[in-house]
Amino acid sequence: MVDPRPDPATESFVRHRNLLFTVAYEMLGSAADAEDVLQETWMRWSGVDLGEVRDHRAYLVTITTRQALTRLRILGRRKETYVGQWLPEPLLTAPDVAEDVELADSISTAMLLVLETLGPTERAVFVLREVFDVGYAEIAEAVGKSQAAVRQIAHRARVHVAERRPRGIASPEETRSVTAAFQRAVETGDLQGLLDILAPDVVVLADGGGVKQAVPKPVVGADRVARLFKAGLNRLWAEVSVETSCVNGRTALLLRVDGEVDSVVTLRIEDGLITGIYTVRNPEKLSHMEREFTVQR
Template structure:
């Protein structure tokens, strides 16, 4: 078997007239949904793609006549594979150099139109989900984002429906205590982003301080490959000085471009014509409370084309 089917099919996934067979057609119909499930559980597009490959390999061995609900079945297999991978990734992230941030995705405008989906894949929310246990994360994502019934989730995480209800309650409380206060509109985020971009490009320190919340936090992810702040920078004055100093060092070589990243407006820093950094924001009450700067080259490959996310 080659790779996960997308626009082309290998011999096993094709019929004599080059149309997809039933298994391939069903998988493709739900592929974007399955990717979204895996990505929300893992925070990594590359690992989500690997999970989809594992799901596909299991799917083509299934007797379709015995599957009552193909969507539920595929979500269950994807969840199980994502749980296995998530537990492995947790161990790796313990030795990660500096702060670990989710892999940013260039998303289509329709993601922003689905407010709940946009919030669930935002950098801020993905970092909150990182604080859950793997099972709590799976239950929260499947229940709160994809609205699956408890008995469906139970089959995906190998727990009883009663246990799933308890896990869901615990996960909701945990997330509620850490998530951004209230849902922020795309327009509000864009206004804050525009002010932030002007301040950075002009080097206006005071304007930068004015758009940052007093308790703003800056996180950088270079993965030990690119230079980035190794620990969180806290406070508007400190963050503003770090940003203006950094921009000063690359003046004349850098270009800031607005983009739609993980459902919200963000900035892409291009250095000498190449994507160097993706800067996502967390906005509350019109001020920036979180800045997430991803520089690790391994995490920037999905910034060249839009990723389709679905619920």
């Protein structure tokens, strides 16, 4: 009789798959590339002699990190020729992710943009240590550095991120409230209502990938941002249906045209005010938006 249970390699990979996907996504900012990394990880894992592996989780994380580092360097070259502004690929996540505040913060658009300012090795070390609490010995094995070097890299990355990350993590309730107020102000053309929730130094970033219309450069400052929405973006919203959803662990807005996702808008919120408005319109980055991903620490 054939044993219906999966073989030990498959069973272990499936058990850790959501964790591995989350590691790859936080390193790459792309669901499509993270899934490719998982395929590469499986190919290497399936050829490993499990009798020689003491800790399956650590070994799988090491393989995933190495594959993600290789792909991250390739992505860096792609971004040099990217048309317009680059934003991370949005990820549709379960609403309960928002309740794990640290996990939701780590996959937020705002944090992924901060991670973009790190070098590949720094990003890997920061993600593994600060988000997934991986030990220094395991990180050293994954990135091919000594433990002493990894500790120094981790310290530099921690300081770098602390200087650039949001000043405070907005609660799920605050995020929902401010997002709803933003939606009302834009849909009704309420300029003052919009100004009331914009921070003085708010910035708008939009990613059309050279395929869809988007502002080509960052727009900074509450007055300029409010005028931008008043002048034209509110007309776009009049032509779409808008719904709220959980994207990257936070309440976000999905704009649909004829039932298809046209844009995803996420907000960076600090002290009750919007400090960042991020709009992804590049169709290649929206191809996963009908599928919910499971993220895990």
